[in-house]
Structures are given as structure tokens and as C-alpha cells.
Amino acid sequence: MDLVEIMSHLSIPRPDHSPALEETAVYIKTTLTDWGIPFVVQEFTLRPYMQLILGIALLALAVLLLVLVIKKRPVAALIVALAIPLLLLAEFEFFVPVVTGIVKKTGQNIVVTYTVANPARELIFAAHYDSKTDFWDHIQRARIYRFIPLAIVLGLAVAVFTFFTRRYAPLKKKGGTIAAGITAGVLVIYWGLVFLGFGGYIFLPADRQSFGAVDNGTSVAALLALAKDIHDGKVSLGNSNVTIVFTAGEEVTLQGAHWYVKERFGASWQPALPTTLVNLELVGQNGPMVYWKKDGVFLKYYDADPELIERLGAAWMRVSETSIEPRESITDDAQRFMAVGIPAITVGNSGTPGLGEGGFHSTKDNFSRVNMDNLALMIHALELYIEGYLTK
Ligand SMILES: [Zn+2]
Structure with a gap:
């Protein structure tokens, strides 16, 4: 598995309204197929020009x-x-959708599932594969x-x-x-x-498009690597089922995650198994692992789950000997899970030294921003996080 080669496919503009979105979905599916990893595609009605x-x-x-x-x-x-x-x-x-449903296309979430014989829990991981360019910076x-x-x-x-x-x-x-x-x-x-x-x-002209390398190409690469390592038997799942979800439509207000949660859990969460979500954003840039304290879109913001902060922090400490750091708030797919009561967290890397949480949705989010060593550390940390449930 060549992470640089994978990132070369995930550092291209792929906004929800573009054919590059489907091309990226094809790339993810082809890669999984080449590795012999089964997956399911969840199709949904995507409103690609939502904010416009x-x-x-x-x-x-x-x-x-x-x-x-x-x-x-x-x-x-x-x-x-x-x-x-x-x-x-x-x-x-x-x-x-009151007005934004006037333009529609088919969106795809790509879902990989690993089940064990006697599951005690389900660990969901998510990353969005669409990108976005904004007229103004954040x-x-x-x-x-x-x-x-x-x-x-x-x-x-x-x-x-x-x-x-x-x-x-x-x-x-x-x-x-x-x-x-x-x-x-x-x-x-x-x-x-x-x-x-x-x-x-x-x-904006074509040469002003964000490449979406760190938002969120690296996160997709991390979850592809995680899927492969689990498939190859390199991660002990114990009694945890693992689900990996690659979502579309995140940049047009969390539409892929909205459909995934709605279809799987409905409006209120009645768990067959205790279920948690680790969502990835801004992975594989410089700096330590960070998590966002709050996640929301407009009015209501939800808290990151304390147990997940501790577990991810412990895994990151083991691979890097540095502490997980808190950041203030974010808008991302985890919000849809939190809204139905599923404990969730979003983690990434701080981006320091460098642009930190700035420079996204612009050409500054390109491959030169990727820290491949940190990406590898993040993958390792996610695997230790899964294995952390073997002992407690
Ligand atoms: Zn993002």
C-alpha cells in the first residue's frame, strides 16, 4: 500500500457538483475491490448546490x-x-430542503463492514471524500x-x-x-x-479550486489504510464490529452522513449494540492530534464524547508521545450522529507549525501541506484505539 500514490488521487478538486466526485467514488471502490475488501454503496439524493x-x-x-x-x-x-x-x-x-432540492443528483456513501462472532459494540469511522472551495476564507x-x-x-x-x-x-x-x-x-x-x-x-476560475488534500483526502487515505490493515489481519478487533463510512455531500451540509444515520438509526437511536463514531477531519497535516469540543451547524452544538477523547488521546500518546489537544468547534459529519445520541468525536492534526485550521477550501489545501509521517501515525493511532477495547 503506497500512501503517496493514494494521496495523488485524493488531492484533486472534487466538489459535490462536479464529475470528479463520482471519479473519486470510483477510485475508492476500485481500490477496495483490488484489495479484495467487500463494500456496500448507499445511494442518496444529493443536493450539490445546496449553499449556492x-x-x-x-x-x-x-x-x-x-x-x-x-x-x-x-x-x-x-x-x-x-x-x-x-x-x-x-x-x-x-x-x-425547502428551496435547495431544485437541483439533485445521486450521491454515494461507501460502507465497509467488519463483523466479529460475539460483538459487544460497534465502532464506526467516517471521512468525507468531497471537497469544497469558498469565495472567502473562514x-x-x-x-x-x-x-x-x-x-x-x-x-x-x-x-x-x-x-x-x-x-x-x-x-x-x-x-x-x-x-x-x-x-x-x-x-x-x-x-x-x-x-x-x-x-x-x-x-472562481478553475485555478482557484481547493485540492482538498487535508480536507479531507488524508482522512480518506487513513480509512482506506485502516480497512486494508483490518482485512489483512493486522488489527485485533476483539469483540468490536468495525464500520468504515466514506461519505459524499459533507461540504454541502452533511448530506451523506444525514442519509447514513437516517437509514441506519432513524430519528432516535435504539442501539442493538453500543455504537460510537470517530470522524476524521484535517488528518495528516503537521502537529499533534486534536479534537473539537463542539460540533454543530447553525444553532445547536453537541459535545465530543469524553470517553472517546480519552481513548483517542491514549492511542495518540502511545504512537507520538504527545498529548491530544482540544480545539473549539467544527461543522462536520459527526454532528448528524451526535444529533441522534450516538457518542462521537472528530479528530485530526493541529496544522502547527503551519496554517492550523486556516487555509482550507482554497488552493492552500494542497499536497504540500500533507505530512506523510503524521498520516502514518494517525493510522497507527486509530488501530491502537480499536485494540484499546481488548483490555477495557
Ligand atoms: Zn472537511
Whole structure:
């Protein structure tokens, strides 16, 4: 098994809307087949332009709000102002496609399962194989997105204000209407910036595409290596079933993991066996193993499981003699498992020295960022983590 050769197939732009996504799925499946490893493909309805369409919808609502405020249509303005937070909630918090299902394709999760004779637990591992490029980096994006609550409140306020500009004489004069119009106009500019954050990638040329080497090619390589080592009998499973899931659609709001969890566990988790998830992100760059304390998308964030922090930390200590480090929060596939009550954690490498958690979803996420020694250490740590259940 040549990890450099494997990484050469996983350091290419493969966004969910591109044919490269399917080509990467074919590569993963072909590799497993060549190694004699059985797998199952779970097909699902993938909405590849999720954020782009949501961004357009939000901007359109903001433009509509401006028109209604200028035309003094308060009821309609209020409905439109309310539609903005409801749309965000439905799509990002409840995973209900309201507008983003207008473009669909077939997505694939690739699932490898190892079962033992007397299982006492199931250990799931996951990594997404899609990539993403963003118009702005995550610091620029965060500067814009932090005003989303304020923009929602201002939108509602300007709609309510429109009731009064109709009714009360002093406000009927131009001043009130102009102030409301300017506020609604600023909101159009603001939601335009959000649109660029969500969907501005569509304007970027081919040479600005992220290679997705560390987000999340290395994680896929690590799980391929893990699958092969288990298949070759190099890892003692004891009484643990092991499931390895390669997901698509993570970068368009966790769609692959959403389908996997929904199909396997339903809305609430009734375990046949105690089940946990170790999700991989940003594996195989410089630095020690890190985990993220919180995982969420929009409003609710879930905690990483304390026992998994301890177990992964112990395994990492054994291979590297360094401690696992906490990071603040992340949005990734583990959130879908946590939401139904499955204990989960996301681990990766810190990226220090280097860009740390920065420079992803851009050309800075390329093969030169990969630390092959660290990738090998991570694979070893995951195997020791599995074997850690032999003793306790
Ligand atoms: Zn990722």
C-alpha cells in the first residue's frame, strides 16, 4: 500500500457538483475491490448546490423586502422578513430542503463492514471524500456571518416599521420611508455578501479550486489504510464490529452522513449494540492530534464524547508521545450522529507549525501541506484505539 500514490488521487478538486466526485467514488471502490475488501454503496439524493441555492434565495428575499418596504406593504414585508430566519432554520438546523432540492443528483456513501462472532459494540469511522472551495476564507466568512442574527432582527424591525409609516402622519412623510428604504437597502447589500460566502465559489476560475488534500483526502487515505490493515489481519478487533463510512455531500451540509444515520438509526437511536463514531477531519497535516469540543451547524452544538477523547488521546500518546489537544468547534459529519445520541468525536492534526485550521477550501489545501509521517501515525493511532477495547 503506497500512501503517496493514494494521496495523488485524493488531492484533486472534487466538489459535490462536479464529475470528479463520482471519479473519486470510483477510485475508492476500485481500490477496495483490488484489495479484495467487500463494500456496500448507499445511494442518496444529493443536493450539490445546496449553499449556492440557499444564498440566492436569501438574497432574493432581501430584494423583495426592499421592494415591499418602499411600496409600503407591511404584511407582505413581515412575511418575507420572517421567511429569512425560517429558511435558514429549516435548511441548516432541521435538514429540511425547502428551496435547495431544485437541483439533485445521486450521491454515494461507501460502507465497509467488519463483523466479529460475539460483538459487544460497534465502532464506526467516517471521512468525507468531497471537497469544497469558498469565495472567502473562514476568517472573512466569520466576519460576515456573525451579523446574520442582527440582519434578521433589522429585517423584522423594518417590516414592522412599515406598518407605522402607513398609519401615523409624522412617519408618513418622506423621512420615515427613506430611513426604512435605506435600512432595507443595506440589508440587500448584506445578504449579497452572505450569498458570496455561500455561493460565490461559482465565480472562481478553475485555478482557484481547493485540492482538498487535508480536507479531507488524508482522512480518506487513513480509512482506506485502516480497512486494508483490518482485512489483512493486522488489527485485533476483539469483540468490536468495525464500520468504515466514506461519505459524499459533507461540504454541502452533511448530506451523506444525514442519509447514513437516517437509514441506519432513524430519528432516535435504539442501539442493538453500543455504537460510537470517530470522524476524521484535517488528518495528516503537521502537529499533534486534536479534537473539537463542539460540533454543530447553525444553532445547536453537541459535545465530543469524553470517553472517546480519552481513548483517542491514549492511542495518540502511545504512537507520538504527545498529548491530544482540544480545539473549539467544527461543522462536520459527526454532528448528524451526535444529533441522534450516538457518542462521537472528530479528530485530526493541529496544522502547527503551519496554517492550523486556516487555509482550507482554497488552493492552500494542497499536497504540500500533507505530512506523510503524521498520516502514518494517525493510522497507527486509530488501530491502537480499536485494540484499546481488548483490555477495557
Ligand atoms: Zn472537511
